[in-house]
Amino acid sequence: MNNLLARYAEDIFWMARYMERTENLARILDVHETYGHDHHGSKNWRSIIRLNGDEKGFFDRYPTASAENVVYFYILDDSNPTSIVSGIRAARENARCLRPWISTEMWTHINVFHNRLLSLTPEDIALPALTRLCSMIKESCQTHSGITEGTFYRDEGWYFYLLGKNVERADQTTRLLDIGFHAPGPSADAIDPARHDFVHWHAVLRSVAGYHAFRRVYPHGMTPADIAVFILYNESFPRSVTLCVREINLLLTRLKSRYKLNGGNKALERIDEIQSALATRAIERVIRDGLHGHLDWLQLRLSDFTSELSRSFFGRQPSEVSQQQEA
Amino acid sequence: MTASAPHPTDLLSRYDQGGFFDELFGSRASPAPHNALIRERLAALAFEDIHLRSENAARELYNLGITFLIYSEQAAIDRILPFDVIPRVLSSTEWAHLEAGVIQRVTALNMFLCDIYHEQKIIRDGIIPAELVLGNSNYRPQMVGLKVPFDTYIHILGVDLVRDGEGVFRVLEDNGRVPSGVSYVVENRHMMQRVFPDLMQNLAIRPVDNYGQKLLQAVSEIAPPDATDPRVVLLSPGSYNSAYFEHIFLAREMGVPLVEGRDLVVSNDRVYMKTTNGLARVDSIYRRIGDDFLDPLAFDSTSLLGVPGILEAYRKGNVGLANAIGTGVADDKAVYCYVPRMIKYYLGEDAILPNVPTNICREPEALRYTLDHLAELVVKPVGEAGGYGITLGPLASKKELADCRTKLLADPANYISQPMVPLSVCPTLTEDGVEPRHVDLRPFVVTGRNTWVLPGGLTRVAMRKGTFIVNSSQGGGSKDTWVLED
Numbered sequence: 001m002n003n004l005l006a007r008y009a010e011d012i013f014w015m016a017r018y019m020e021r022t023e024n025l026a027r028i029l030d031v032h033e034t035y036g037h038d039h040h041g042s043k044n045w046r047s048i049i050r051l052n053g054d055e056k057g058f059f060d061r062y063p064t065a066s067a068e069n070v071v072y073f074y075i076l077d078d079s080n081p082t083s084i085v086s087g088i089r090a091a092r093e094n095a096r097c098l099r100p101w102i103s104t105e106m107w108t109h110i111n112v113f114h115n116r117l118l119s120l121t122p123e124d125i126a127l128p129a130l131t132r133l134c135s136m137i138k139e140s141c142q143t144h145s146g147i148t149e150g151t152f153y154r155d156e157g158w159y160f161y162l163l164g165k166n167v168e169r170a171d172q173t174t175r176l177l178d179i180g181f182h183a184p185g186p187s188a189d190a191i192d193p194a195r196h197d198f199v200h201w202h203a204v205l206r207s208v209a210g211y212h213a214f215r216r217v218y219p220h221g222m223t224p225a226d227i228a229v230f231i232l233y234n235e236s237f238p239r240s241v242t243l244c245v246r247e248i249n250l251l252l253t254r255l256k257s258r259y260k261l262n263g264g265n266k267a268l269e270r271i272d273e274i275q276s277a278l279a280t281r282a283i284e285r286v287i288r289d290g291l292h293g294h295l296d297w298l299q300l301r302l303s304d305f306t307s308e309l310s311r312s313f314f315g316r317q318p319s320e321v322s323q324q325q326e327a
Numbered sequence: 328m329t330a331s332a333p334h335p336t337d338l339l340s341r342y343d344q345g346g347f348f349d350e351l352f353g354s355r356a357s358p359a360p361h362n363a364l365i366r367e368r369l370a371a372l373a374f375e376d377i378h379l380r381s382e383n384a385a386r387e388l389y390n391l392g393i394t395f396l397i398y399s400e401q402a403a404i405d406r407i408l409p410f411d412v413i414p415r416v417l418s419s420t421e422w423a424h425l426e427a428g429v430i431q432r433v434t435a436l437n438m439f440l441c442d443i444y445h446e447q448k449i450i451r452d453g454i455i456p457a458e459l460v461l462g463n464s465n466y467r468p469q470m471v472g473l474k475v476p477f478d479t480y481i482h483i484l485g486v487d488l489v490r491d492g493e494g495v496f497r498v499l500e501d502n503g504r505v506p507s508g509v510s511y512v513v514e515n516r517h518m519m520q521r522v523f524p525d526l527m528q529n530l531a532i533r534p535v536d537n538y539g540q541k542l543l544q545a546v547s548e549i550a551p552p553d554a555t556d557p558r559v560v561l562l563s564p565g566s567y568n569s570a571y572f573e574h575i576f577l578a579r580e581m582g583v584p585l586v587e588g589r590d591l592v593v594s595n596d597r598v599y600m601k602t603t604n605g606l607a608r609v610d611s612i613y614r615r616i617g618d619d620f621l622d623p624l625a626f627d628s629t630s631l632l633g634v635p636g637i638l639e640a641y642r643k644g645n646v647g648l649a650n651a652i653g654t655g656v657a658d659d660k661a662v663y664c665y666v667p668r669m670i671k672y673y674l675g676e677d678a679i680l681p682n683v684p685t686n687i688c689r690e691p692e693a694l695r696y697t698l699d700h701l702a703e704l705v706v707k708p709v710g711e712a713g714g715y716g717i718t719l720g721p722l723a724s725k726k727e728l729a730d731c732r733t734k735l736l737a738d739p740a741n742y743i744s745q746p747m748v749p750l751s752v753c754p755t756l757t758e759d760g761v762e763p764r765h766v767d768l769r770p771f772v773v774t775g776r777n778t779w780v781l782p783g784g785l786t787r788v789a790m791r792k793g794t795f796i797v798n799s800s801q802g803g804g805s806k807d808t809w810v811l812e813d
Contacts, residue, residue: 002558003602005584096392096566100578100585104391111392156603261604315590315601 003259004156006315008101011094012157013309016164018091022084023141024172028179029074030134031207045070051179054082067127075125075133084137088114103151106144113140159255163248163309170244171302173208174295177231180204181224181291201227208239228291229283241298242278248305249275263312270305274298338377339370342754344763348494350415350753361418361811368526369413374760380522381412381756387521393514395799396569408511409804411755412522415766415786422533422810425488425496425770426780428680431670433484433772436503436657438673440480444470444653454672455665459689463662465504465655467618469625473642475651476549477776482649483542483613484772485509485785488680490751497683497748499767501666503658504650505615508785508805509538509771510576515807531812533782538771539580542613545775546581549647550610557610557647559583560600562591564616564632569800574615581613588616593636598646611647618652660709660743661687683748689740697744698735701728704744706735719795721747750795753806755788765789767797768808783808 028048046065049058054073057080062069077083092114099107117137125133145165152158180201201222205211214222214230234240249271256264277297286294344352351366353359385407388394394405417425442449443460450457460466485506487499516535519527543559550557563574565587578585584600591609592599599606614621620630625638640646656662664685667678686693686704697704701720708716718731735742752763770784786806787797797803 003604003607005586005590006601006603007587007590008584009603093566096571099392099575100561108391112390115390259604263604313603 003261004160006313008098008157009160010310010314011097012101012160013164013314015091015094015098016161017168018087018094019141019144020165020168021172022087022091023138024169024176025074025082025084025087026134026137026141027207027209028176029071030131030138031203047179048074051175052082054080057082071125071127071130072122076120076122085117088117101157103147103153105147105151109140109144109147113144116140156255156259159251160313162251163255166244166247166251167302167306169239170241170248171299173231173239173241173244174298176204176207177228178292178295180207181228198222205230208237210237210239213237225283225287228287232283232286233278242275245271245274245278261313264309265312267305267308267312270301270308274301274305277301338372338374338761339366339754342761342763344752346492347749347763347765348490348492348751349763350490350751350766351413352754354494359416359418362416364530365414365416365526369754377412377756381410384410384412384518384522388514388518392572393510394572396567396571397800408799409790409802410515410518411764411788411790411804411806412519413754413756413761414519414526414807414809415753415768416809416811417783418811419813422782424679425768426782428496428498428678429484429486429770429772429780430778431674431676431679432486432498432501432666433481433774433778435666435670435673436484436501437478437480437774439669440651440654440657441475441478442673443656445472449669449672452672454668455662459659459661459665460656463656463659465618465653465659467653467656469638469642470651470653476647477774479549479774479776480651480654481657481772482545482549482651482774484774485769486680486772488768488770489683489748490766490768492749494751496680496768498663498666498680499683499748500660500663501658502769503654504617506769506771507570507573507615508769508787509781510573511805512771512781512783512785512808513538513580514576515805519807530809533810533812535781535783538773538781539577539582541773541779541781542577543581543583545773545779546611546613546647546649548775549649551644551647554608554610558608559611559613560586560591560609562586562588562612562614562616562634564588564620568615570615577613583613588632588634591634591637593634593640596636596640596643596645598634598637598640609646611649613649618655621652660707661689661740664743683745686744688735688742688744693744694735694739697742698732700744701732703746705747706731706742706744708741709743715800717796719747747795750789753786753788755790755806757790757792762792764792765795765797766806782810 032045032048045067048070049055049065058065058073061077061079062073073080073083075084078085078089080086092110095102095107095110148161152161201224202211204227205214208231210231214227217230217234218226230237231240233242235242237243249268252264252268252271255261281294344355348354351359351362388407388410392405394407397404397406439449443466449455450460481503483506485502485508487502488496489499490496513535546559547557550559559581560583561574561578561581563571563585565571568574574585586600590600592601592606598609598612600609616632619627620632622633622635622638623630624635637646638652641648641652663682664687667682670676670678686697688694688697697706704720706718706720718727720728723731750765750767753766754761755764766786766788768784768786771781773779773781786808787799788804788806789795789797790804791802
């Protein structure tokens with residue numbers, strides 16, 4: 001059987017991650033534009049920086065975490081590796097290396113999207129235009145997903161694409177949740193729709209496109225704990241951590257058996273650990289022990305998973321290569 | 328509604344081909360009859376219409392990423408190769424002549440390479456000076472005595488042809504190492520089919536779509552005999568190479584992986600590629616990396632692009648390479664002068680396609696002539712590609728001529744000189760209307776067991792008024808090249 005070039009597998013995995021990351025960042029920025037109107041003011045803009053671990057990168061370049069500065073930093077600043085422009089540039093670089101492998105339509109779309117971002121001016125990201133811009137970015141990412149679904153040849157590469165997408169989505173969901181719970185602090189108290197922080201919790205759900213789905217599961221009322229349970233554990237919500245992790249497990253198992261891949265057993269062990277932790281952790285305990293710590297733990301385990309995947313499939317460990325040479 | 332006869336516009340009415348042979352109009356004395364219908368169709372187009380279509384084509388090329396990279400001081404910039412929408416058209420008779428000419432040429436060049444890496448009869452018989460071959464920096468002693476499949480060394484040859492004032496095609500140079508440009512031939516055709524279906528309607532134009540399949544066949548044929556279903560890869564220097572688009576294009580057309588040096592390893596003199604499931608044997612390689620960078624163990628030890636040990640794997644017959652190592656000695660600009668004599672020597676035939684008369688400045692007589700006629704001649708360094716280092720005597724300033732003289736005197740063996748060929752022109756779209764611009768032609772010749780020539784080839788066009796330099800690195804563009812069937 002002709003197996004996929006290791007470098008292609010890696011580029012596909014990362015292309016999917018960068019596109020997913022960009023979509024999520026656009027969601028965060030869009031929703032925080034709403035925050036900007038409530039009494040939290042600039043404090044929330046600063047929380048995005050903190051939770052993305054970008055404090056040093058940001059304050060080296062900007063004196064204050066004003067809305068304008070943060071939005072510029074995360075959309076147009078090409079010296080910031082976590083900005084949307086940088087993310088799409090990285091996705092395009094992956095796609096560039098993958099052009100012999102991906103469909104022409106996938107490449108053309110990313111290329112045009114990238115050119116469009118490069119043509120943006122500071123006026124285009126001014127706050128009144130921000131929601132429209134974030135929609136454009138989100139929809140471009142979704143168009144990418146759609147083109148990929150409809151045109152990308154379904155061999156090993158497709159599995160690595162979906163693995164990248166789900167790993168990134170799980171990771172981003174933990175970050176969105178962290179941002180949402182940072183400001184007011186988690187509690188199991190009911191949220192009064194008349195109070196200002198209803199706007200906040202509504203926005204948290206909206207940032208994962210989950211408000212209406214949440215309402216279906218919890219038609220009456222809303223507590224921060226319910227929101228955390230829904231975003232972390234719901235079995236059917238496409239952006240829940242549990243669903244993404246379950247997908248990762250299925251994809252990797254199928255990839256290994258269908259293409260008779262020898263590697264990846266340690267990666268499977270890592271994902272099993274995450275799954276069982278998600279299955280047994282009661283939300284009361286998670287909140288009591290600290291949600292932030294739990295989300296951190298999840299992010300670290302997902303990162304371990306990626307390392308194992310790299311070692312097994314992306315040709316990232318010289319010792320493995322020399323063993324296989326002998327075979 | 329009835330179809331109306333095309334109304335002539337003024338698109339071509341003010342066109343003046345000057346004193347040159349014209350690819351659409353022929354010579355002034357006898358207009359090319361095979362182009363009559365195309366001239367009529369073009370003449371019916373309005374400038375605004377053709378201009379708009381041209382802009383659309385440029386935008387589409389950019390969006391599709393059919394680009395090459397230019398390096399400025401700050402960054403790498405994606406540029407499209409300027410595409411001119413007015414095609415260059417060859418009759419079936421013209422093409423039959425060219426095809427026979429380039430097949431004859433590649434046959435002689437392969438016999439020459441086989442000879443100089445084995446018996447060296449052509450040197451012993453005094454047809455070509457020994458130092459020109461054995462002292463050539465592109466001569467590879469590692470190839471001596473090595474048998475290659477079908478005695479084919481140059482699997483892909485690009486022959487640069489120009490057409491002089493009488494309409495005679497002449498060979499300007501051979502590209503027998505890693506010739507590029509074929510992707511534009513195919514992409515230009517696709518673009519014309521999208522932008523000018525009305526111009527092409529009911530014309531029998533020979534297709535160019537099967538280049539990838541012909542190339543794959545040739546590269547598969549040179550795989551080791553024990554490889555029953557040979558695994559072929561295309562080896563690229565990577566995504567920052569200026570011709571990366573072409574590598575992508577060819578890998579896709581051949582349906583093979585595009586790999587870089589870091590994707591390959593050599594073990595026990597066999598070549599493997601790194602896959603998701605460990606190492607997988609590679610049988611034959613279409614390489615777009617020059618000899619120097621191919622194997623740091625054998626050639627340039629600082630090269631990070633190549634594959635350590637690949638030369639030894641090749642020498643053991645465990646992997647096919649297209650082109651073979653050491654072909655650079657055959658497309659050297661000094662060796663070029665001897666190609667007509669090679670053809671006579673090996674095939675007992677006269678060259679179907681004549682060379683441009685050339686003075687080899689390593690010879691004192693030729694050097695003296697060159698220095699005396701500097702203002703009339705084109706002086707070229709023998710080792711350069713891409714139009715770099717050329718001095719065009721008739722267009723050069725006093726200072727440029729003086730610089731050229733200094734360089735010539737310092738290292739005469741590094742230069743040849745040729746009369747300035749009055750390159751043929753082809754109607755070309757400019758901001759001011761349709762004007763004549765100079766063109767050349769690069770047919771692509773693919774040889775494995777047998778030889779096949781892609782109908783037409785790449786027509787490069789000097790987009791700037793009056794200039795003869797068609798290289799993409801110097802602002803040249805390209806045109807679709809049509810070969811009409813009978």
